[in-house]
Amino acid sequence: MSSTTNNFDFFSSGELPTPEVTESGAAAIASTLLGQPVTARSLGSQQDANFLLAADGDPVGVLKVANAVFTEQEISAQDTAAAQLAEHLPDLRFPTRLDAPQARPEVPNARVLTFLGGGTLNGSGYLSPRVLAEFGTIVGRVSRALADFDHPGTRRVLQWDLRHSGRVLDLLADAVTDPHRRAVVEWVRAEVWPPVEARDAELPQQSVHGDITDDNVVCRAENGARIPDGVIDFGDLMRSWAVGELAVTVSSLLHHDGVGPLDALTTIAAYDRQRRLSDAEIEALWPLVVVRGAVLVASGNQQVAIDADNSYASSALEREWQILDVAASIPIPVMTAAIRSALGRDSVRAELPRHRQITTAPTEILDLSATSAALDRGRWLDADVEDDLAREALRGGASAVATAFGECRATQARPLSFDASATVATGVDVWFAADTELRAPWPGRLRHNGNSVTLIGDEHILVMRSPGAIDATDRDVEAGDLILESARFRITVVTRANADVEIPDFVVPAAFEAWRSLICDPTPLLNAQPHPAPAAGDVDTLLRRRDASFATVQEHYYAAPPQIERGWRQHLLSTTGRSYLDMLNNVAVLGHGDPEVADATYRQLLRLNTNSRFVYESVVDFSEQLTATLPDPLDTVFLVNSGSEAIDLALRLAMAATGRRDIVGVAEAYHGWTFASDAVSTSVADNPNALSTRPDWVHTVDAPNAYRGRYRDEEAGRYAADAVAAIRALAESGCPPAGFIAEPYYGNAGGIPLPDGYLSAVYEEIRSHGGLAIADEVQVGYGRLGHWFWGFQQQGVIPDIVTIAKAMGNGYPLGAVITSKAVADRYRTQGYFFSSAGGSPVSCVVGSTVLRAIQARGLQANAVEVGGRLKARLQELARKHPIIGAVHGSGLYLGVELVRDRDTREPAPEETARICDRLLDLGVIMQPTSDRQCVLKVKPPLVLERADADFFVDALDHVLTNGF
Structure with missing residues (x-):
């Protein structure tokens, strides 16, 4: 093998300002390399210089001027790897070299690569689940195809090699001048990086592209959607941890609209289907995503400091911070548990140790799910409904009442929200009818902090808090010792593994099972009969049951529908506690769950129901x-x-x-x-x-x-x-x-x-x-x-x-x-x-x-007022988004017709379907209509309010602005 001593070493070079090449200079270089006159337009880069080349207005290639510090050996490795991937993965696209390698332009490290059309996923637009999956599949296939690739030019030391992240952060952290952001970067260096570094020997190494990000995948058009089908920019090719390839990709997703840590599971699972992750790689993956975010933030700030005119680098600063911020928004143990679950690997639930009960008071379980009869008539929206229902149960004779652990509480659902509500409590709430003594379930150190007490055991922690102050003192206690003398008020009880992770009061349903790796069910500490939380609804199982007994020709809305079990006025509520604005249901003219209709129906059913031949x-x-x-x-x-x-x-x-x-x-x-x-x-x-x-x-x-x-x-x-x-x-x-x-x-x-x-x-x-x-x-x-x-x-x-x-x-x-x-x-x-x-x-x-x-109720007049506002706002939206060809209708019977071209009025059915799916993500029920399926069918309950109309238009604007 050739010597690698001349390859680039970041820690010897330090600063990498981009090559100073003008567009006219780039055109001259490229014309020499290609043997024909071309024009050049700068594409921007962090440390290299890239230019789109054109002849007679048509793209003919990309001029890449690598930083002068990189050797010919390194550039040869990049071209060889791209050519090998193009051969082994012919259904994907890769940039191969167009000019003759022996050509010697005046500027070193310049070469012309094939232009791959279709554009990238550059920007922060929405990425659909399909795109996320295709992304993961491509990265997995590339990773697998590079596993046996070996070239001396890959043995170099880059700041982007995650193996060197500790050194990079030590060197560049001072470049982050914002105090909060720098503190996060320093936390990553001190807390997140060391456990990953300790796994070095367990993590397989191979050649990696090193930068398969949203900026570096090209796309094909498919029914109006852009689907990744190629990879560009091999400038970071190196030998590193194989799992780092995936970590880099995942981090690049986290600044996109609608993509959070849990959404990245789609990409991770798709990668795993192509290249199976080892247990060590699973444990290292999310820490590496966080570390990558910190490296981006530190490197971006340093690049701007040394290269103030680099607009590409400066424009990326906020995006890079968002990547780190989102990656760090969920504790690493929780995200790792979520990854294990998504990949079908064994995961561990936290369970209580041997314990005593904290109370002898018989405890009833309060049903706060979407199917609870106690929440009829819109009561789930009342701010104090949980306390009110508990007090009603206590007045009815219960000694104590507790919420069900793991239940998706309808009472926590928030209507008119783009984001799903956090409806699953990480503990349980308990109400007592009388003063009650609460005792330690296991020995430990008791700590008091205003309105809470915390019992720290050898492996588990018990936290009890109330809305008001709690009278307690710090001390050591044994199992059975009194820890709270009076509890005639609401007490929140949380039990967790003894880990230094902040536990939120509520989490979104999709994250709850991952949080179960840290939190325990505290119900056994109470004197309650086993009572599993009402199921949030396994929609896949329900759909299989439906298809087995209900004719499938009776279709349902959405390919992946929510399970709707409650409605109130213009709102629909799923079993997970997700609230949706119903903009579709012209059947429920008075709105869902109307009490007047329900009461009248009930009274008449009790009195008489027969056929119309009788006289009544x-x-x-x-x-x-x-x-x-x-x-x-x-x-x-x-x-x-x-x-x-x-x-x-x-x-x-x-x-x-x-x-x-x-x-x-x-x-x-x-x-x-x-x-x-x-x-x-x-x-x-x-x-x-x-x-x-x-x-x-x-x-x-x-x-x-x-x-x-x-x-x-x-x-x-x-x-x-x-x-x-x-x-x-x-x-x-x-x-x-x-x-x-x-x-x-x-x-x-x-x-x-x-x-x-x-x-x-x-x-x-x-x-x-x-x-x-x-x-x-x-x-x-x-x-x-x-x-x-x-x-x-x-x-x-x-x-x-x-x-x-x-x-x-x-x-x-x-x-x-x-x-x-x-x-x-x-x-x-x-x-x-x-x-x-x-x-x-x-x-x-x-x-x-x-x-x-x-x-x-003046609902016809409401249709005039609210419908008029709705139509006017939709017409304003049409002036902003060319895809809206026309806004039809009157009152609360409207149609938003979507087109690919306003002049030809070519219908946009595939786009309409995807827009409806994306609106569902944002909390709006909407479906297509017309023979061409390109019209949004806007016909909500007539009780629609102005705020609802605005929410719908804002949601549609969000979708059309950020992608679908």
Whole structure:
């Protein structure tokens, strides 16, 4: 093997200012190396100089001028490694050398490498789970492929070699002038680094790229997403710890939007599937991530100090600090436990030693989970609900009440938050009905600190704290000794392993199992029956059970859905205590969990529920209320169970009234799932074969979509003429239609208003041939549009038949068809109509309650006010983000149409799906709609408030700004 004595040694060189090469100089060098004229644009670098080369405006390569301190041997190693990786991993991209190595430019260490298009993950934008996984896979594959690579140029001493981190921090820590940041760097040097250094002999070494970071992976475009598929910049190639390669990668993720330590587990697991980490490497990994962050901070500050004009280095200072700050935000033992769990390795839970109980008072367990009946009516949002529920239990006869250890408390959920709430307590809270003596469970040293006492045993620690001051003294105690004389107040009890780690009061559910490596369940210290915490919900198991017994064709929202078990007004709550703003659910018009509806339903169920052939008052009351909202001659009601049934019945009414069977509908429409309602549904999003499988009695006219249909914008008025002509031609062919059906406000297409005068012209034409006009109000009716209670009012028409469902029951199955007596009576030609549950006493009471509440609570006016604010803010957002092609709709029935190009209006369905997934991460329920699945379907409960509207827009802005 060749000598390595001439290779670079950072500790001999110290300072590495970037080579002074101008863009014009770089162009001259590259032109010589390539034998053709090129231009050069600086790409920036910490210690080298990089330039993008172009000929006739097209990229032709990258000029890399390595720092003059690096030897030809080192540069040869980099080029050889890149070429070997390109050969061994042909599906990935690597920068190979374009110029002849023997070419000798005036500037040493200059060479031209292939240009890899697609861009990098530079910046702090959002990285999706898929990108995080692909990142880890690439690093694992590269690491495995370099395992046998050996070259004398890799044996050098770089400041980026994590094996030398202690020396680097000793040398550069003084460059960090901010006192707080310097203290963190010094903590890393003193506390984090030594245990890693002690594992040196256990950590495998090999050649490593050394810098596979977000800046140094290139991407391909895939359905609008950027997926890593290559690695550039081999300037830090060296021999080092193999696990350091992964630590460098992981650290580079931590400044990205939405990426915290737990998110990095996706990358770590993907790496491990390619190159299995040893136990020693697992133990060293997160400390190395923290150490890497400290090295970046120290090195960045030093580089700026010696190279003040290096904007690349100075612009990175805040990013480098964020990496360290995030990496250090979770204790290393906790993160290591999380890594072990994510990799399927054995992990250890902290358990209590042999102990006595601290109290003999019988203790009941308080249920604070999302499924607790005690939290109905929005009580989970009350600030003092935990104390109130405990006092209620104590007044009911309990001697003591305690929370369940490990429970995801709904009471800790915080609505309108981009971040998941920390809902799992690291201890338990106990309330006592009377003064109670608490005794030491094991021997140890008792320490008192204001409102807490701490018992330090040989291996475990007990902490008890209260809202108020505790009367105690520091002393040694034996098991059974009195440590607290009176506890007639709330006491928080935490038990933990004897480790010098600060324990937070609450942690996010995803981190709890990792924290269990340090904290113990204190429940056995109480006189309580074993009571496992209500499960937070194993969604994967639930989905398997669902698929085993529930037809999978009944799809669910999201590929990885939360388990939703509670709702209140415009909020939904998962079993983990994650609160979501429901911007989608037009069924729950009054909001979720409405007490008035629940109470009315309960009372009627206790009294009577039967079919509508019996005579009772509620069906009359509801029918009168419903017809009172409609103009003459719409005075007769049929009650059914759903919108699909309502559409089906409306079609049969039209056929019975006219004695005909042909129906005219519009394209891009969804009307239901029954035989007849499905027949007139033309949405290919709901059924890809919708248009080709229509029965011969269904005739379709163009969707009157003014944004992206055949006629757009000012030409949209032509839709009416075409529809009129189609109806006339049908009649002249001997098949006059029984009816025309359409949503009066185009819901399925994304909340788009019909062109002015459209329904007036079409209704007139259908009636001129003896047909009936059917208005499908299932989605848009009941005040959702704000300015109009019924959608047809926006068009200034009166239909012959109106259908409604969804909002009618606030989630209870309820639908209706309203028509004239003349049309209703014609149904007798088909026999009589009957629905067992439609029009039952309970459904009628629900319907009456909901209708009265909409009117009494001013929800239609709320749709005008809040919906108007929401639409205005969304339109402001459209001026900022070109992906928003248009904002449709009225009131609280809006559609945000997303496009790849505003001029061509090319739809962006893949982007829309990813935006919805990212909004879920930020606490917003949203889904796509339209045949192209490129419209955000904005139709929340009508109780939406201004703060909610702002939260949604802010969340969408965040997603569109930071990536998805």
